[in-house]
Amino acid sequence: MKNASFLSVVVAIVRKDFQAELRSRELLGSMGLFALLSILIFSFALELDRIARTEAISGVLWVTVVFASIIGLNRSMALERDNGNLDALLIAPIQRTAIYVGKLVGNFLFTLAIGLLLLPIMTVLYNVSLFNLWLIAILVMGTLGFTTLGTLLAAMTMQVRAREALLPIVMMPVVLPLLLSGVRASTGILNAAPQDDWLQWTSIVAVLDVIYLVMCFLLFEYVVEE
Amino acid sequence: MPLIETHALTKAYGWQPVLKKLDLSIERGEFVALLGPNGSGKSTLLRLIAGLSKPTAGTIRVGGWELPREAAAVRAQIGLVSHKPLLYDNLTAYENLLFFCRLYALDDHNGRIKRGLERVGLTKRSADLVRTYSRGMLQRLSIARALLHEPDVLLMDEPYTGLDVDAATTLDGLMREAHADGHTILMTTHELERAATLASRAVILSRGVISYDAAMTADIAACYVKVTEAASAK
Numbered sequence: 081m082k083n084a085s086f087l088s089v090v091v092a093i094v095r096k097d098f099q100a101e102l103r104s105r106e107l108l109g110s111m112g113l114f115a116l117l118s119i120l121i122f123s124f125a126l127e128l129d130r131i132a133r134t135e136a137i138s139g140v141l142w143v144t145v146v147f148a149s150i151i152g153l154n155r156s157m158a159l160e161r162d163n164g165n166l167d168a169l170l171i172a173p174i175q176r177t178a179i180y181v182g183k184l185v186g187n188f189l190f191t192l193a194i195g196l197l198l199l200p201i202m203t204v205l206y207n208v209s210l211f212n213l214w215l216i217a218i219l220v221m222g223t224l225g226f227t228t229l230g231t232l233l234a235a236m237t238m239q240v241r242a243r244e245a246l247l248p249i250v251m252m253p254v255v256l257p258l259l260l261s262g263v264r265a266s267t268g269i270l271n272a273a274p275q276d277d278w279l280q281w282t283s284i285v286a287v288l289d290v291i292y293l294v295m296c297f298l299l300f301e302y303v304v305e306e
Numbered sequence: 307m308p309l310i311e312t313h314a315l316t317k318a319y320g321w322q323p324v325l326k327k328l329d330l331s332i333e334r335g336e337f338v339a340l341l342g343p344n345g346s347g348k349s350t351l352l353r354l355i356a357g358l359s360k361p362t363a364g365t366i367r368v369g370g371w372e373l374p375r376e377a378a379a380v381r382a383q384i385g386l387v388s389h390k391p392l393l394y395d396n397l398t399a400y401e402n403l404l405f406f407c408r409l410y411a412l413d414d415h416n417g418r419i420k421r422g423l424e425r426v427g428l429t430k431r432s433a434d435l436v437r438t439y440s441r442g443m444l445q446r447l448s449i450a451r452a453l454l455h456e457p458d459v460l461l462m463d464e465p466y467t468g469l470d471v472d473a474a475t476t477l478d479g480l481m482r483e484a485h486a487d488g489h490t491i492l493m494t495t496h497e498l499e500r501a502a503t504l505a506s507r508a509v510i511l512s513r514g515v516i517s518y519d520a521a522m523t524a525d526i527a528a529c530y531v532k533v534t535e536a537a538s539a540k
Contacts, residue, residue: 083378084411092408100396103435164390168451171356172409173382305360 086181089174093182094189100159101190107155111148111194118144119198123205137206138266141198142259145219146226149191150248153227153234156187161238170304180231180300188227195219214269218282222262225289226255232296236303258288307370309334309458309490310355315364317350324350326514327364332492334458337485339505339522340494343534346511348494352461355492357381369458382410385452385460385489389467391444392451395437399428399447402436403454410455422450426480442473449480453489460484462493466500478504498527510534 084092101107122140126133160166160183169179196219199210233251237243261284268278308331315328325347332338340348353359354366357377365372371379386392393402403419412418423429426446431439439447445465452460462481466474481504485491495501501508501522508526510518510533518533 082411083382084409088411089409092405096394096397096401096405099401100394103396159394163395164388164392165394167356167358167386167388167390168392168406169409170358171381171384171386172406173378174409 083173086175086178089178090182090185093169093179094185097156097159097183097186107152107190108193110155111152111190112197114151115144115148115194115198116201118147119202119205133206134208134270135267137202137208137210138270139263140206141195141202141210141219141266142222142263144198145191145195145223146255146259147248148194149187149223149227149230150251152190152194153187153230154244154247156183156190156231157234157238157243166238166304176301176304177297179304180235180297183235184228184231184296187231188224191227192220192223195223208270210270212269214282215266218262218265218269218285221282221285221289222258225258225285225292226251228289228292228296229255229258232300232303235300258285258292261285261288308332308367309336309369310492311365311367312351312355313365315351315354315366316362317347317354317359318362323362324514325354328514328516330509330516330519332490334490335485335488336507337481337491337505338493338507338509339501339526340492340509340511341496341498341501341526341530342494342511342517347514348511349463351511352386352463352492352494355459356384356386356461382455383458385455385457387445387448387452387460387462387465389464391436391448393436393444393447396435398433398435399423399439399450400432402447403451406451406454412455418454422454425453425483426450427476440473441468442470442476445469445473445477446480449477449484453484458490460489460491462491462495464494464496466495466497474500498530502526 119140126136170176203210230251234247237246237250240246261281265278265281265285310332312328312330315325316323317325340351342348354361355368357373357380360374368380369383373380400419403422404415407415407418423432426449428443428447465477469477481491502524505522508518508520508522509516510530512534518529523529
C-alpha cells in the first residue's frame with residue numbers, strides 16, 4: 081500500500097471540514113453571530129463619540145476577528161475530539177504535520193471569511209470605508225498568524241476539561257505582539273498616515289507569521305503524541 | 307515470526323507504571339481476547355500497539371516493523387475499532403469512508419466503499435448522515451472503516467460498550483467474519499462469555515502484568531475471578 085502524499089492529505093482534511101460545515105453551519109454560524117454582536121455593541125458604545133469611534137475601528141475589527149477565531153478553533157477541534165476522530169487521523173499512515181496543515185487551512189479560511197464579511201458591515205456601521213487593499217492584506221496576514229498559533233494551541237487544549245476557557249487564556253499572551261502590530265498597521269492605513277509609519281508594523285506581522293508557522297509546524301507532532 | 311511482539315514493554319504516566327515489562331507475542335490469524343479489570347492497562351497496550359502512544363521502555367514489533375521508529379509502516383497494517391465510533395457526525399457513511407480511503411491512498415474508492423458497506427449491512431443507509439445512526443449502526447460502520455484498507459491486525463477496544471443485545475449479536479457475526487477472512491484480532495472487553503465464544507486465546511492483564519495467557523476455555527469467567535483475586539492479594 082502506498083502512502084498518501086502530504087498535499088492529498090491536506091486537501092482531504094480541508095474538504096472534509098468544509099463538507100461537515102456546509103451541513104451543520106455550526107462553526108460559521110457561531111463565529112458570525114459573535115462577530116456581528118460584537119461590532120454592534122462596540123458601535124452602540126462608541127456612538128456618541130465620533131472621533132473615538134473612528135480611532136477605535138481597527139481595534140474593534142481585530143479584537144472581534146481574534147475572539148471569533150477562538151470560537152471557531154474550539155469548534156473545529158471539537159469535530160476531531162467528540163467521536164475520537166483524532167485517533168483515526170493519528171493511526172492513518174500519514175505525516176502528522178499534514179493533519180496540522182489541513183486543520184490550519186480550514187481554520188484560516190473560515191476565520192478569513194468572517195473577517196472579510198465584517199468589512200462591509202463595519203463600513204456601514206462606523207461610516208468609514210474599510211475597502212483598502214493594504215488593510216485586507218494585513219487582515220489576511222494577521223488571520224494566518226493567529227490561526228496558525230490557535231490551531232496548535234487548540235490541539236494542545238482539546239483534551240483538557242475546561243478547554244473552551246483555557247484556549248483564550250493560553251492564546252492571548254502569545255498572540256498579543258501580532259494583534260498589536262496588526263492594530264497599529266490598520267490604524268495607520270485608515271488614518272492615511274505616511275506609508276513608512278505603518279509599513280514597519282506590517283513587516284512585524286509578516287515576520288511573526290513566519291515564526292509561528294515554522295514553530296507550530298515543528299511542534300504539532302509532539303503536541304498530539306500522547 | 308509472530309505478527310505482534312512486545313518485549314519488556316513498559317509504560318508509565320509520570321511515576322505511575324501502567325504496564326510492567328510485558329512480553330506478549332501474537333501469531334498471524336489469532337483472535338486474542340485481552341481481559342482484565344479497569345485500570346489494568348488493556349487500552350494502554352492497544353494504544354501502544356496502534357502507535358498512538360510511545361512506550362517508556364521495551365520494544366513493540368508489528369509485522370516485523372518496529373515502533374515507534376517505523377510507525378507509518380505499522381499503522382498501515384492496523385485497523386482500530388474503539389468504543390468511540392471515530393466517524394464524523396455531519397458526513398454521510400459514504401463520505402466518511404471516502405475520507406478514510408483518501409487518507410490511506412487506496413485505489414478503487416467506490417468498489418471498496420461498496421464492499422465495506424455491504425459487509426456491515428449498511429448499503430441502504432450509505433447516503434444518510436452518521437449522526438442519524440443508532441449506536442449499533444455506528445459500530446458496524448466503524449468496522450467497515452477499520453477494514454477499509456484490509457489491515458493485517460484489527461485492534462478492538464471495548465467494542466461492545468453501549469450496544470443492545472441485537473447490535474451485539476450482529477457485531478459478533480462481523481468479528482467472526484473478519485477473523486475468518488484472515489485478520490488477526492486483539493480485542494479488549496469485559497464481556498467474558500462473549501469473549502469465550504469468539505476468541506481463540508485469552509490474555510488476562512492485572513496491574514500491568516500478564517497474569518494468565520492460554521487458549522480460551524468455556525470457564526474463562528471462573529479463571530478470570532481466580533487470577534484477578536490472586537493478583538489483588540499480592
